[in-house]
Amino acid sequence: xxxxxxxxxxxxxxxxxxxxxxxxxxxxxxxxxxxxxxxxxxxxxxxxxxxxxxxxxxxxxxxxxxxxxxxxxxxxxxxxxxxxxxxxxxxxxxxxxxxxxxxxxxxxxxxxxxxxxxxxxxxxxxxxxxxxxxxxxxxxxxxxxxxxxxxxxxxxxxxxxxxxxxxxxxxxxxxxxxxxxxxxxxxxxxxxxxxxxxxxxxxxxxxxxxxxxxxxxxxxxxxxxxxxxxxxxxxxxxxxxxxxxxxxxx
Ligand code: GLP
Numbered sequence: 001x002x003x004x005x006x007x008x009x010x011x012x013x014x015x016x017x018x019x020x021x022x023x024x025x026x027x028x029x030x031x032x033x034x035x036x037x038x039x040x041x042x043x044x045x046x047x048x049x050x051x052x053x054x055x056x057x058x059x060x061x062x063x064x065x066x067x068x069x070x071x072x073x074x075x076x077x078x079x080x081x082x083x084x085x086x087x088x089x090x091x092x093x094x095x096x097x098x099x100x101x102x103x104x105x106x107x108x109x110x111x112x113x114x115x116x117x118x119x120x121x122x123x124x125x126x127x128x129x130x131x132x133x134x135x136x137x138x139x140x141x142x143x144x145x146x147x148x149x150x151x152x153x154x155x156x157x158x159x160x161x162x163x164x165x166x167x168x169x170x171x172x173x174x175x176x177x178x179x180x181x182x183x184x185x186x187x188x189x190x191x192x193x194x195x196x197x198x199x200x201x202x203x204x205x206x207x208x209x210x211x212x213x214x215x216x217x218x219x220x221x222x223x224x225x226x227x228x229x230x231x232x233x234x235x236x237x238x239x240x241x242x243x244x245x246x247x248x249x250x
Contacts, residue, residue: 001222002229003209005237005244009042009197012233016130016195017046019231021056023128023191028057030127031120033064033181035140036083038167039132039195048091058092062123065101065116066131067140067180069165070154073105078169102152102179109179113152120185129189133196136160137204137217139186141178144216150182183221191227194219196236205232206239 006012020043023030034040051058067080074081081101089099100119106112120126131139136158138144143158155178157165162175186192196205208219209230222228 001209001225001245003242003245004229004231005240006231006233008235009233012195012197012231013040013042013046016040016043016193016231017050019193019229020044020047020128020130021050021054024051024058024061025056027127029060029062031062031064031123031125033066033126033129033189034084034088035066035131035195036080036168037132039197040130041083041087043130043195044087048088051092059094059098061094061098063089063094063099063101064120064123064126064181065099066129067178068102068104069175070104070109070177070179072173072175076169076173078165078173079104083168104179109154112179113154116152116181117185120181126185126189128191128193129186130193130195131186133194133201133204133208133219134158134161135164135200135204137208137219139183139194139218139221141180142183142186142218144218146183146215146218148183148187148215148218148221151184152179152181154179183218186221187225189225192222192225192229194222194228194230194232196230196232198233199235199238201232201236202238202240205230205236209240209242 072079165175213220
């Protein structure tokens with residue numbers, strides 16, 4: 001695993017944005033899977049700006065959704081779809097045919113999962129996956145204890161996820177389940193970047209990166225990925241004994 005510790009959120013976001021744009025420069029038909037959440041928000045904004053300034057065309061890329069809140073309609077500003085539409089798809093002019101997101105309102109969520117598994121298989125695999133980490137160590141909605149063998153699935157959300165998740169919504173919102181790519185698909189992505197920022201993530205980052213790998217800490221998977229890169233800021237690295245690895249971080 002490569003570990004890059006950056007001095008602050010801005011610097012972390014700049015480097016993550018660079019990694020995104022570089023991926024598409026070297027492979028204009030890249031298959032991209034982006035987590036939502038507060039952590040990667042600025043990286044996506046900067047990536048879109050950089051792509052526009054440098055005329056890097058994202059319109060041949062395919063986008064795969066990582067996760068979604070079950071029962072939350074797409075117009076809801078807290079939905080993952082709403083986030084990606086605004087920060088990624090609209091600025092980069094991505095056509096709907098190139099976007100595969102979970103329909104979390106579907107009456108047949110199992111079918112949604114299989115559709116997503118097939119969509120990924122048809123693309124030939126995800127080239128770059130960007131994930132965040134939940135306070136409980138989840139990736140996407142792979143909650144602690146989940147089997148690393150799962151593909152897309154529906155899962156009952158942890159209490160921590162249910163309460164933290166409220167921050168994305170404009171008013172109190174009933175949340176219960178998530179629909180998510182499985183850890184098998186996280187591990188199968190060709191390149192995996194895990195981002196974390198802020199002191200609130202320091203404990204979970206220390207556990208994920210330094211404690212023995214087990215199913216109770218899904219984010220630990222970053223260490224088993226052959227092209228895994230943890231990009232974190234100094235606050236999130238506050239409890240780590242590990243040092244930043246090459247290339248040198250700022
Ligand atoms: C959310 C999402 C994850 C996200 C994580 C961290 O619940 N399901 O995909 O990476 O929690 O979010 P944040 O970056 O807002 O801390």
